[in-house]
Amino acid sequence: MKGTNLGEFEELVLLTIASLNNSAYSVSICDEIERVTKRKVKLGVVHSSLNRLEEKGLVKSHLGDATKERGGRRKRFFEVSHTGKVALLKAKEQRDQLWSTIPDVVFQGIRS
Amino acid sequence: MEYYTGCGFSGYQVMTPQPPKWADKLLEWYCRKDKLEDLQGDLYEFFNRNVAEKGLSRARMIYFLDAVKFFRTYTIKKLKILGRMNSFRLFENYWKTSVRSIARNKLFSSINVVGLAISMSVGILMIVFVSELLSYDNFHEKxxxxxxxxxxxxxxxxxxxxxxxxxxxxxxxxxxxxxxxxxxxxxxxxxxxxxxxxxxxxxxxxxxxxxxxxxxxxxxxxxxxxxxxxxxxxxxxxxxxxxxxxxxxxxxxxxxxxxxxxxxxxxxxxxxxxxxxxxxxxxxxxxxxxxxxxxxxxxxxxxxxxxxxxxxxxxxxxxxxxxxxxxxxxxxxxxxxxxxxxxxxxxxxxxxxxxxxxIVPGKDLSNQVGPTMDFNIIYIIGGLTFIVLLSACFNYTNLSIARSLRRAKEVGIRKVVGARRRQIFTQFVLEAVILSLAALVLALGLFYIIRPEFLSMDIDDTVSMVIRPVYIAYFVFFSMLVGVIAGFLPATFLSKIAALKALRDPGRLKLFTGVNLRKILIVFQFTLSIAFIIGATISYQQYKYAVNFDLGYNTENILNVRLKGNDSELIKSSFSTVPGVEAISKSAFILSSGNIWGATLKYDDPLDSISTHLNYVDENFIDLHDFELLAGSAFPIRVNTENEEHIIVNELVLKRFNMGTPDEAIGKVMDVDGEKMAIIGVVKNFQHAMIESDQHEFIFRYVPDNFYYVNLKVQSGDMISLIHNLEKKWRKIDDVHPFEAEFFEDKLQEAYSEYQYYFKIIGFLAFLAISISSLGLLGMAVYTAESRIKEISIRKVLGATERNLIYLLSKGFILMILMAGLIAVPLTYYLFDQLVLSDVANRISIGFMELSMGVFITMLIALLTVWWQTNRAARANPATTLRDE
Incomplete structure (x- = not known):
């Protein structure tokens, strides 16, 4: 069913929010994803993805303080909700499970 | 560079880079309150970054683009006005009910969609055709x-x-x-x-x-x-x-x-x-x-x-x-x-x-500079298309009205809840529009099937019939218009229903002042079908008549080759060695295929002149084409250096100048364009013009300079290799111009292609009309059988035979088709006899065969359609149909 599964980008955003811990708002999330993945991330994409995550109940948000470079406007900070954490853990579990079943020979000789 | 220092309302105007104000305004206008603040904040942050990295103007540009790009479903305000506008919210509801009703009545919807699509494909053809014609010469600046x-x-x-x-x-x-x-x-x-x-x-x-x-x-x-x-x-x-x-x-x-x-x-x-x-x-x-x-x-x-x-x-x-x-x-x-x-x-x-x-499209003028299209033709084809379209709209009207009882309760409830008449009207028109839009998709597919056929009718040098993007808008508008026309009557009927009556006893609703209207519409459709079939039959007969017309000379096995400026004698001697070529003559043009050359002809009275038609031919021409010589002989061999002395005339010339019998006329001297020539032979009258015209005074002259064709009498079991051999000979003499040869009979067929086109167009429209009306009839038959199933079952229980029942059910339809025949036959007869064929000198007489054909075919198709359904109803087991009450 729609909404239970995490999309790849959604998972990325969710993980970033978790890693930024309390200072996650759209611009910082953008920057962080760009830093880690080295790919250009559009604000619009992050924004709509945050909106989706919030609709699904995977993240919670609240407004923070005003800053001057934002023309006196407040930031909306995001944190991962309980459901979000469960979803992330579930995703990780699935992955770990798959990783554990891969025989060593498959990755022989490859280093990241 | 100084950055923004806090409150926007500070009295000091600080020189800070600002995003474009109107982009801000735009954002504030559409964005939801709860999303606006942080979104705008984000954009500001990026703006300031971009100012530092890319300069002010780029940054402002990006800010504007972002402001536009954030116009998304989740960012826009719920429009307050929309909330208040009930009809808009209702629109959603109309849409839903319409789609459901269309999906529920699969048979009826598909009958409607197919019927509309068939006729709309022709409509699309017309739109493309006319738009393209109207675009002629509009690229000139002045x-x-x-x-x-x-x-x-x-x-x-x-x-x-x-x-x-x-x-x-x-x-x-x-x-x-x-x-x-x-x-x-x-x-x-x-x-x-x-x-x-x-x-x-x-x-x-x-x-x-x-x-x-x-x-x-x-x-x-x-x-x-x-x-x-x-x-x-x-x-x-x-x-x-x-x-x-x-x-x-x-x-x-x-x-x-x-x-x-x-x-x-x-x-x-x-x-x-x-x-x-x-x-x-x-x-x-x-x-x-x-x-x-x-x-x-x-x-x-x-x-x-x-x-x-x-x-x-x-x-x-x-x-x-x-x-x-x-x-x-x-x-x-x-x-x-x-x-x-x-x-x-x-x-x-x-x-x-x-x-x-x-100029294009324009009046019917001779000596045009390039391809053009007569405005009248557009009117005629456009009119016919419109009639066919109307016929398809009637299908929708008929079927919807017939089935409107089933929607009466829905209308009743809507009215009780407070729907106005106009709203119900809108709902049902919308339903028709949805159907016609669906039909448009199918119609576009059909358009591509009929397009090559249309282009093959010799108009591909005038139009290319390519769909340009802007036409799509025309199509959508057109199909919506069709929907509105089709849905108008049913919507009117349904919106008239009184709520109380509809809910109390829908069975007794008398909304059928529509019954007569429905009959009229069906009769109209079948009148149309019959008329088109008769029209197609007549034009086909006339075409056959024209091609097989006895011209008064022989055209069989004659191959005409264009000289294209080559010396006729050279070509002749070269071709005469090819096996299979029995005789060769030379002429200026091909008779009976539309070309007419003229000259002034006088006899003894210098003031009495006529304009005669003529052809330039050589000594073998008369013989090769088997013209019947009534007196005298064909031309003797003539060398270009001699004076032109002889002409051959037809009987009409003798009659016109009172020259007596053919034998008496031989040797008499006539004045042709100012030169004196003696009559050497008299041929029987023949049809030298197209069959639309009467026979006319005609003379043959012998002027070697005026030969543009050689006529080969050929006899061979293998025409293809014969022509191939001729082409080889041609190449040796002329390697610039392609070899161009055509059998006389083919040339005649080509000359009468106009009739063929009539036949094609009318035949196609006949096919459309009959398909559409049969579809409609099928729908009506299904409906009648369905709604009278209980009556039929009871009759059957009481002892009616299947034949009785089929008769009972189809009686009404047969009467309607007979009525249509009664209207269509005299109408079409008059139209063709008095208008279309009235100017044609040699024409078929429209007989019983031509006229009855249309009625017969239509009757047959209609009967099969009705029989299929009524038979099913008549055979149904009364036990199953009567059980559930």
Missing amino acids: SSRIYRVISSFEGVYNQGDPSNLASTSPFIAKKLKESYSGIEKVLLFRRNFSGDVRYGEKIITLQGHWMGDSFFDIFSFDVKSGNPGTMLAEPHTAVITETTAEKLFDEEDPMNKVITINGEDEFTITGVVADPPKNSHIQFDILTSFITYENDQTEDGSDRYLKVTNMWMYHVYLLLHENTDPSQIQDHLDQICEEENAKSDRYEVGFYLEHLSE
Whole structure:
């Protein structure tokens, strides 16, 4: 069913929010994803993805303080909700499970 | 650079970079309150970053783009107005109910969609066709000020029936240029230049016009090189198109190169233009300067060139000044006509101004410059299309009204809850529009199936029938219009239903003042079908009649080969060695296929002249074509150096000049275009023109210079290799022009292709009409059978036989079709007998066969349709149908 599964980008955003811990708002999330993945991330994409995550109940948000470079406007900070954490853990579990079943020979000789 | 320092309302105007105000406004206008603050904040943050990295203007640009890009479903405000507008919210509901109702009644929806699609495909065809025609010549920048002068000529031979010409005389151009103001440019040219153009080793055949030097000042053709104002000003200069340049010069620059035309005249290339667009009524590969031609015409000092009646090959176009009133120019022209007509009583000329946009589509004129389309044809085809469309709309109307009982409860409840009549009306019209939009998709598919057929009717040099993006908008509008027309009546009926009645006892609802209307609509549809089938039958019969008409001479196994400027004797001697060729004659043109040549003929009274039709033929022609000689003989062999002495005439000539019996006429001397010639033979009358015209006075002359065809009498089991052998011989003599041979019989069929087109178009429309009306009938039959199933079952229980029941159910339909036949037969008979075929000299008589065919076919199809359904109903087991009550 729609909404239970995490999309790849959604998972990325969710993980970033978790890693930024309390200072996650759209611009910082953008920057962080760009830093880690080295790919250009559009604000619009992050924004709509945050909106989706919030609709699904995977993240919670609240407004923070005003800053001057934002023309006196407040930031909306995001944190991962309980459901979000469960979803992330579930995703990780699935992955770990798959990783554990891969025989060593498959990755022989490859280093990241 | 200073950054923003806090509150926006500080009194100090700090010089900080600001995003564009109006982009901000836009964002604030559409964005939801709860999303606005942080979104705008984010954008500001990025803006400041971009200012530092990319500069202010780029940053402002990006800010604006972002503001636009964030217009998304989750960011926009719920429109307050929408909330208040019930009808808009209801729209959603209408949509849902409509789609559900369409999906529930699969049979009826598909009958409607298919019927609409079939007729709409023709509608689309018409839209594309007419739009393309209307786009003709609209690419010229000054098109609003361009006019041309057209003429009419009424001479002795066509009194009461003046020729209307797209051409006019050079005299007019001179007169307008010299004596009148208000005209910025006058263009005079001679159409149909054709020649073999040689450059170096290459020879190609090109078509074009002798073009006046103001051509490029008036028209906006895309000049690639050369000076548009002067490139046709000098004698012996030519302008070629890019395609021509490529063919003739390959990679070389054609400018200032010298080409040879027809082996003698040398022309310098002074310009290259892009190929004329398809929607230009002036088409050309090459333009040669008109002054070259003009000098040639006037150098012998004769005044023929500037005679007002020299009006068959020349065209005059005018570019008026911005503030010139065209009626003023027309007054000038009228004045010129008056002066000229006063000078002679042998003819009467007229000159008229025609705007560029009226050329294609336009009036039915002779001597057109390029392809055109008669406006009347558009009206006729458009009218027929409209009728077929209407027929499909009626299907929808009929079926919806018939089934409206089932929707009555829905309407009742809507009304109780507070729906207004207008809203219900809207709902049902919307339903029809949804269906017609669905039909549009199917219709587009059908369009691509019928398009090649349409193009094959000899109009592919006029239109290309390619769908341009803007047409899609026309199509959607068109299909919505169809939907509204189709849905209008059912919507009116349904919205009239009184809520209380509908809910209390829907069975007793009397909304069927519609019953009679429905019958009328069905009768209309079948009248149409029958009429179209009869029309198609008649035009097919007439075509067959025309092709098999006994012309009075033999056309079988005769192969006509165009000489294309080659020496007739040379070709003849070369072809005569090919096995299978039995005899060879030479002639000027092919008889009976639309061409007519004329000359003035006199006998003993110098004042009594007629215009006779003629052909130039050699000594073998009469024999080869089996003309029946009533007296005298065919021509003796003639050498070009001798004087022309003999003519062969037909009986009508003898009758016209009272020359007695054929035998008496032999040896009498006649005056042909001022030369004396003796009658050497008399042939029986034959049909030398197309069969629309009567037989006419006709003479054969023998002038070797005027041969353009050789006629081969061939006899071979293997025509293909015979023609192949002929082509080989041809190549040896002429390797520039392709070998062009055609059997006489094929040529005749081609000449009568017009009838074939009528047959095709009417036949196709007949097919559409019958499909649509049968679909409608099927729907009605299903509905009738369904709604009377209980009655039928009870009758059956009480002892009615299946045959009784089928009769009972189909009686009404059969009556309607008979009625349609009663209307259609006399109507079509009158239409074809009195209007369409009335001018045709040799025509079929419309008999019982032709007329009954339509009724018979329609009846058969309708009966099968009805029988299929009623049979099912009649066979149903009463136990199952009566059980559930």
